[in-house]
Amino acid sequence: MTLTPSTSTPAVDETHRVQLSDLKMPTRLLLGPGPSNADPAVLSAVSMEPIGHLDPAYLALMDEVTTLMRYVWQTENQITFPVSGTGSAAMEATLANVVEPGDGVLVGVKGYFGHRLVDMAGRYGAKVSTITKPWGEVFSLAELRAALETHRPAVLALVHAETSTGARQPLEGVGDLCREFDCLLLVDTVTSMGGVPVFIDKWGVDLAYSCGQKGLSCLPGISPFTMSSRAIEKLTGRKTQVANWYLDVSLLLKYWGSERTYHHTAPVNLTYALREALRLIAEEGLEARWQRHQTHAEYLWSELAKLGLTCHVDPAYRLPTLTTVKIPAGVDGKAVTRKLLNDYNIEIGGGLGELAGKVWRIGLMGYNSRKENVDTLLGALKEVL
Ligand SMILES: Cc1ncc(COP(=O)(O)O)c(C=O)c1O
Structure with a gap:
């Protein structure tokens, strides 16, 4: 038996033909584990x-x-x-x-x-x-x-x-x-x-x-x-x-x-x-870039301490790009991340695996590793907490 092209095509199923407006996405400050904002x-x-x-x-x-x-x-x-x-x-x-x-x-x-x-x-x-x-x-x-x-x-x-x-x-x-x-x-x-x-x-x-x-x-x-x-x-x-x-x-x-x-x-x-x-x-230079990440992470850590928040990792091994912050007893960690996202357009991450429900994850990476981002986040976090 040979296959020949059909002379009649079936009718198109229109079920999924939804009419949408042009794409619009919220602008977020991405201070979680990634992705970070692109330059x-x-x-x-x-x-x-x-x-x-x-x-x-x-x-x-x-x-x-x-x-x-x-x-x-x-x-x-x-x-x-x-x-x-x-x-x-x-x-x-x-x-x-x-x-x-x-x-x-x-x-x-x-x-x-x-x-x-x-x-x-x-x-x-x-x-x-x-x-x-x-x-x-x-x-x-x-x-x-x-x-x-x-x-x-x-x-x-x-x-x-x-x-x-x-x-x-x-x-x-x-x-x-x-x-x-x-x-x-x-x-x-x-x-x-x-x-x-x-x-x-x-x-x-x-x-x-x-x-x-x-x-x-x-x-x-x-x-x-x-x-x-x-x-x-x-x-x-x-x-x-x-x-x-x-x-x-x-x-x-x-x-x-x-x-x-x-x-x-x-x-x-x-x-x-x-x-x-x-x-x-x-253009920035590697050493300057690494130093920028370290400086802003240290600023974040000292400001978190002023809010009474503590970091999960020993300072000797703490990454400047990603900070895990212990969620204080009695605080609903997920409610905080949700409020930061919905009311302030700031994304931070929750814990993964063994640390789920125990920490927040704050990323200061690349373009986002800047003092004003730390200030924006901490201002919002203070209000939310
Ligand atoms: C340490 C580490 N390895 C691997 C991956 C996987 O990368 P991707 O999610 O881009 O596939 C991630 C993602 O966050 C990561 O953090």
Whole structure:
């Protein structure tokens, strides 16, 4: 039997044809765990006309983006490019490329995103082991050494800036440790890149990823990714194919490497946005940017203390980009976040996982890390409380 085109088409079902007015969205001050407000220069870049993703002008822009990503991450890694997708896609790219079925992956779990790494690594067939810490604490070098001795993994995965807890995992010395135990170091820099010092090469990080919508003040949907020569060796020595076609670095390199041939249609406008976001960081200078984040976080912490509010994380490990504040006894945390949003157009986050109902999460990231934002939030919070 042959299929021939029909001469009559069925009637269109009009049920979902709703008539709407032009899109209007509220303007919010995004002081939660992310997304943060994008820089106005980023918003104007994203609204430019797209050009072809193989246009010579776009290819030149790709080079600018990779160079600036290397600056912000402090790395010479040849393979440094943005993944088309959110931070979780870039997270998946790190694991998908270096993990083969049966490989040992040790994950330091001290918050929500450590659990996500465990889940993902397992899906790529890793033999996953974990070490854990109460949410809000971090691992010492001695604890990491002991765990590497016990588990002898092929990959150690750590979240540098745990957005669910507000704690910063120190990374000095961890790369040396991983070399001693012949394993790769994989680090989540989603809430640190662009706001907190990150030294990919000096710290011996082999695989890292981030996102657009936090410290970079870009937008969700485009996410930095990098891998070292040690990680490339692991990739090229694989016995099995990378199970994820979309995130297979050897395929992506046909586009991001010298060939510049089609792999998937790049999110052209998001790449414009990322280029602008990174350019602004270079204009400000990394050290000035990190200092700005630290200064405004310290101001926030001292003003919170004046309101009688306390932070969840020890100051020695407290992130300047994300602060977890203990919800005082007798206060309905959700009612406060709801009122801040509805009456003041300010978004802050509630707790996740173990910290649900116990903390609020306040983000001061990138463009949003400014004194007037702290004053606006605290003024509103004072009234609401
Ligand atoms: C530490 C951390 N890792 C990974 C992710 C996942 O990123 P995304 O939500 O952009 O997929 C997030 C998101 O907030 C995060 O905070």
